[in-house]
Amino acid sequence: MTRNKEIKDILxxxxxxxxxxxxxxxKKSIGNSVSALLNSEGGRVLIGISDKGEIKGIDNVEQVSEDLRKHLIEEIVPDTPIDLSIEHINDKAIIILKVSEGSKQPYIYDGNIYYRRGSNTVKATSKEISRLIHQREVDEQHWERQVFLGFAWDDLDHKLIKNTLIESKENYRSSYQGNDLQEFLNHYGLMTNGAYTNACVILFSKNTSKFLPQSRVRITEYANSKTDNSLIRDEALEGNLFVLRDKLESYIYNLGTKSHFDDKNWKRIDFRYPVKALQEGIINALMHRDYSSYNSQLTISIYPDKLVIANSGKLPEEIAIRDLKKNHRSFPVNPDIAHIVFLRGLIDKLGRGTVKINEECKIAGLKSPTWKQSKGEVILTFNGPLASVAKRHSDLKNKSIDATNDAISDAVNTAISDAINDAISDATNDAVKSRLKQELVLLYIEESLSLRSLQDTFDVGRATMQRDMTLMNENKLIDFTGSNKTRKYIINKDLMEKLKSL
Structure with a gap:
């Protein structure tokens, strides 16, 4: 489902x-609604939409959205991530605020506590306020909120805390505008009554494994299989969450090309894991792992045909494995840790991380990653090629030629043929028109493809495919996205809307 289709369904x-x-x-009306959703079960506020669901739009939307973001960050207490996006529908700009159920209820706006009752935002009753306060007291007994005895100010990385404070202001994500480092920690619940919490140790300790040895991360790289005695690397990494992230990101940047031997086709296949997907997998694991047990572990295992991130813990009860490949609400296992990561700009849309992992693997032409929960672990597996690059290209080509498959209806197939015949000159021979139709069908199914993917799929030269793409672009059948280096081809917006409506 496209983003516009999803929004129209909501309307x-x-x-x-x-x-x-x-x-x-x-601002006041929106502040009331956002705080009410934080105190309830979360939801969305769509701005620029009438009560009847009519799209009215917002003028000067960039400035309005930035002013609104700052206002909500400054006025809602306690501090909370603000997930704001701008969307364009029917040439009109609207603002969407995605609100997760708050982890520090009750939230106060303009001196009041609001609640969501049906489709109305109202002031919370004394009974509702009592329930919210009781739940917060329960939540604050969580491991990350517990004080770590014997941990002192000198055990913290003061420069890292200062950089985090500065970055949180630069990102417009923090309501704390002072410069005192201890006040900053206190503001975000990392320090209480002069003592430091477990979350503070995980985030900012200079020697984290000295206090919490379960914070280590193990990397093992196998030459062949897990039973092979030849290891390329076997190392335990130490440091606070941000140090570990930097070490792991440096590792994946230098992971280089992997080789997988396809014994069916007697061919070596070289490939690279998408860096952005691995980055998301790493930061998610560091944020959401269960640090409470001394047996806790986070291991990254690299094989010739897969990369596995195994993390102590379990998925929240509200999320099933099947939800991870689609947009879902975020339920951080460690909300204090996750919020500091958010302040530094390392995560943007809560609940989108796993979706981005899946999307990046798809773009790279790799099999979808898999998540599994087993014996107190959440295991994310990045897969190498399906069987071979040739098989991938063959599958794509079969999709484009076989218009009777589930991905395309007869109506869409006919509409694409009509679009080609109407737009392309009769002087163009039938063989070229047939290939153009197949290319358009493939773009409809895959949504976007690179020039190289199209070349390999249709077994034509670069110049031929460039001519095809230029011809269809000039006739408003396709558009380009990205720079010259990262260019992808997509179906023209108006044509895609027409096809999606069939």
Whole structure:
């Protein structure tokens, strides 16, 4: 489902306990609604939409959205991530605020506690406030909120804390505007009554493994299989969360090309794991691992045909494995740790990390990653090529030629043929028109492809494929995205909307 289609479906459904429309960016009205959703089960606020679901749009949307973000960060207490995005529908800009259920309820806005009752935002009753306060007291007994006895100010990396404070301001994600490092820690619950929490040790300790040895990360790289005695690397990494992240990112940048031997085709296949997907997998593991047990572990194992990240812990009860490949609400296992990571700009849209991992692997032409929960571990596996690059290209070509498969209906197939015949000159021979149609069908199925993928799929030269793409672009059948180096081809927006409506 495209983003525009998803939004239009929401507009048809109308306002609910989790959806609210705002015709304009009135800060007070939006603040009331956001705090109510934080105190309830989360949801979305769509700004630039009438009560009846009509798209009115927002003028000067960039400035309005930035002003609104700053206002909400400054006025909602306690501090919370603000997930704000701008979307364009029917040439009109709207703002969408995605709100997760708050981990530090109750949230206060303008001196009041608001709650979501049905499709209405109302002031919370004394009973509702009591329940929220009780739940917060329970939550604050969580491991990351517990004080670590014997840990002192000199055990902290003061430069790292200062950089985090500065970055949180530069990212407009922090409501703390002072410069005192201890006040900063206290503001975010990492310090209480002069003592430091477990979360503070994980995030900012100079020698984390001295206090919490379970914070180590082990990397093992195998030459062949897991039973092979020849190891390329076997190392335990130490440091706080940000140090570990830097070490692991340096490792994946230098991981280089991997080789997988396809015994069916007697061919060596070279490939690279998508760096962005590995980055997401690493930061998710560091944020969400269960640090509470001394037996806790995070291991990264690299084989010739796969990379596995195994993390102590379990998925939140609210999330199933099947939810990880689609947009879902975020339920951080360690909300204090996750929030500091958010302040530094290392995560953007909570609940989107696993979706981005899947998307990056798809773009790289690799099999979808898999998640599994087993024996107190969450295991993420990045897969190498399906069987061979040739098989991938063969599968793509079969998709484009066989218009009777599930990915494309007869109506869409006919519409694509008509679009080619109407736009392309009769002087173009039938063989070229047939190939153009197959290319357009493939772009409809895959959504975007590089020139090289199209070349390999249709077994034509670079110049031929460039001519095809230029011809269809000039006739408003396709568009380009990205720079010359990263260019991808997509179906023209108006044509895609027409095809999606069939």
């Amino acid at each position: 048809k459904e109308g306002e609910t306990n989790a959806i609210e429309f705002k015709i304009n960016a009135n």
